[in-house]
Amino acid sequence: MIWLTWRQHRREALFALAGLAVIGTLMVVTGLAMRTAFNDYGLPECVARAGDAGAGSNCNRAFNQFYDQFSAVSLAGILFLVLPLLVGLFWGAPLVAREVEQGTHRFVWTQGVSRRRWALVKFGLVGAAALVASVGYGLGVSWWVSPLNQGWRQNRFDAFFFDMQGVAPVGYTLFAVALGIFAGTVWPRMLPAMAATLVGFVGVRVALATLARPRYLPARELTYPVQGTGEPDPTGGDWILSSGVHDASGRMVAPNAQVICPPGASGPDGRACGAELGLGPGAYNWQLYQPGSRYWLFQTIETGIFVALAVLLLVLAIRRIRRIA
Amino acid sequence: MEAVLETDQLGKRYGRQWALRDCTLRLPAGRIAALVGPNGAGKSTLLHLAVGLSRPDAGVVRVLGEPPHHNPAVLAQVGFVAQDTPLYRDFTATELITMGGRLNRRWDATLARTRLADLGIPPGKPVGKLSGGQRAQVALALALAKRPRLLLLDEPVASLDPLARREFLQTLMGSVADTGTSVLLSSHLLADVERVCDHLIVLHAAQVRLGGAVDDLVTAHRRLVGPRHDGAPIPGVAEIVRGSHTDRQSTLLVRTDGPVTDPLWTEHDVALEDVILAYLVDGETQTNHAAWGVPA
Incomplete structure (x- = not known):
């Protein structure tokens, strides 16, 4: 057998x-280039001093330069989202x-x-091959994108970035293969089986990513003043599900906004911070989020669901x- | 005598349509049997039930004394060539023989190699590139390499030209003659099987119409010619299979259960083909003029 x-x-x-060898080579080449640039811009220091008041604008500029240079490369990462599906379709x-x-x-x-x-x-051997391949590229992508995820623009918890690295691709790949096999037993023709795999895979993935993933664990709430300190560290990798500015009575006045003024500062015309938005005294920022420290826990939960x-x-x-x- | 294949009230249904129904038959060991019937008569269904590919919806089937569905013990002793001789087309004949060796406990690779060498089939060419006749020979060699006690062939010659057909059946007979393998082969063509078979099963419209040793069948049937028949019983006749009538005269194909002594009737021998056709023509075609929207 x-x-x-x-x-x-x-x-x-x-x-x-x-195919994996070609992708691997490209990953190593661009990955090393990214790391060199990351060091050249002095970003490791910025990451270490994140949240430090002194880090300020130099780091901001350096990160912007870095992302400008490599955001196109990060788009190539979309390819890794499709790989599990391809394995399901063709294996x-x-x-x-x-x-x-x-x-x-x-x-x-x-x-x-x-x-x-x-x-x-048959299922065992094909499944084992898919497992080895997906572990390889899951960990490879984790290494590859880690410089991008260390800044604040592309959090590893974000959609796409969460899905293409770590152990989640292992779950997706095994699921895609199993779905393909099952579809083949229900519609024992190649094209219908492949079509069903495509639709089923995308459907389940999107449904879980948008509806289930934010609720794997109860989200945390954080409030901090519009003026003063206590704002969350942008490089902490938190997954912000929802945010906005509330007034003193707790009513949402500016959804999806964040107002941060340095302590003691006032608006251009001498009014209080945020007054032009209609904020009165006592207004505060609010966010609902999954802490960045839960990343691996969420990866494990997601993988577990797909393996099951x-x-x-x-x-x-x-x-x-x-x-x- | 031991039966290699036995069915009792066997039935198989696809949806609401019965593909095979009330099939009761018994195939003694050592026979070369033909399963004859038009397309869609249920031949493949019966063979699939016999080789354990599908499970009966009614009745029982026993192959070499055991039910074959999901029974590797039966599989090991039954050789099967499915319709259109499916093989992995990108495999070479050599690779297929290797594969058979890996998947079967009893496997005579030498037999298969010798057969294919005798037939001049190239060992290193993908079987998808062989001619239909050659591919059928490869499939047969693979089935024979199991050294089966029962060989089931589903329309093995349907896609072959007359020459390849003849050659295939000849090599088949040659190889089973000395091993004592029982054979059941299906065909919708009488001429193919007439020469080589000593047992016959006629299937029509999902039911067994006729079954038995060829010699018995031929001797049991007679053509009677006499005055126009009014349906009265004729001594010695068990069943009128088919009759055609003119104003004064009737020609009847009958199954006898004794000598026909009535001097009104003259008796003629019948060929096997006439017997089979008589049973097949008897089947009714269901009309569906309404579905086609044409007047009946």
Whole structure:
């Protein structure tokens, strides 16, 4: 069975290996360039002194220069969001669908090996290959984007950045493969199986990322004055779900805004800080957020959910295979 | 005698449509049996049930004494070539033989290699690039390499030209003659199987119409010619399979259960083909003029 699996999928495996090698090379090259630039701009010091009043505008400028130079590169990171889906489409979906479409299931399932064993070996090996590949690129991307995530503009908790690094891609990849296999047992034709995988994967991913992820743990609230200190550290990596300025009675007066004035400062015409926005005395900033320290916990929860879904789909697929003739 | 394949009231349904129904038959060991019927008669369904690919919805099927569904013990002893001889088209014949060795406990690779060498089939060419006849031969060699006690072939020659057809059946007969393997092969063409089979099962519209040893079937059927028949029983005739009538004369194809002694009737021998056709023509086609929107 192992020989057969290798013989049938060696082309996909070599193709994937070549693709990963190309992507890996590009990552190493641009990753090293990013690190050099990061050091040249003196950003490690800025990160270390983050929140320090003295860090101020020099660091701001340096970060801006850094992001201007590399934001285009970070767009390439979108590619990593698609990789799990590609694995699901080209490894998962054809696994059963192609056999049935070409009728070869009647050939291989009438040899001396039970269907169950056929399924376990095939799913196991393809799943293991997907696992190794996804661990590789998940950790690779974590290394690659870490300079970008150390500033405040591209938080690693943000959509996209959360999804393409760490262990989450492992969950997505296993889920995509399992979804492809399952779709192939429901619609045993290549194109419908691939279409179902595409729709299912995007649907579940978007639903979980937008509806479920912010609620994995109860969010925290933070309030701080519009004038004075106590503003949150922008490099702390907090995931801000919602923010705004409240007046003294606690009513939201300026959604999605933040007003910060240095202590003792006043507006251009001598009025109090924020008066032009209609803020009275006692107004304060408010934000609902997930602390940056929860990043790995959230990664684990997200991965766990997708791995559990993958296992469920594989069990269903094995049950369905019994009924295909 | 031991039966290699036995079914009792066997049925299989796809949705609400029965593909096979009330199928009761018994195939003794050592026979070369033909499963004959028009397209859609349920031949493939019966073979899939026999090889354990699908599970019966009614009745039982036993192959070599055991139910075949999800039963690797049966699989090991049954060789199967599915319709259109599906093989991994990018594999070479050599790789397919290697694969068979990995997936079967009992595997005679030498037998397969020798057969394919005798037939002049290239070992290193992807089987998708072989001709249909050659591919069918590869599939047969793979099925025979299991050294099966029962060989099931689903329309093995349907896609072959007449020459390749003949060659295929000849090599098949040659190889099962000395091993004592029982064979059940389906076909919608009578001429293919007539020469090589000694047992016959006729399927039509999801039901078994006729089954038995070819010799018995031929001797049990007679063509009677006599005066116009009014439906009265004729001594010695068990069943009138088919009759055609003119004003004065009737020609009946009958199944006999004794000598027909009535001097009004003259008796003729019938060929196997006539017998089978008589049973097949008997099937009714369901009209659907309404669905087509045309007058009946």
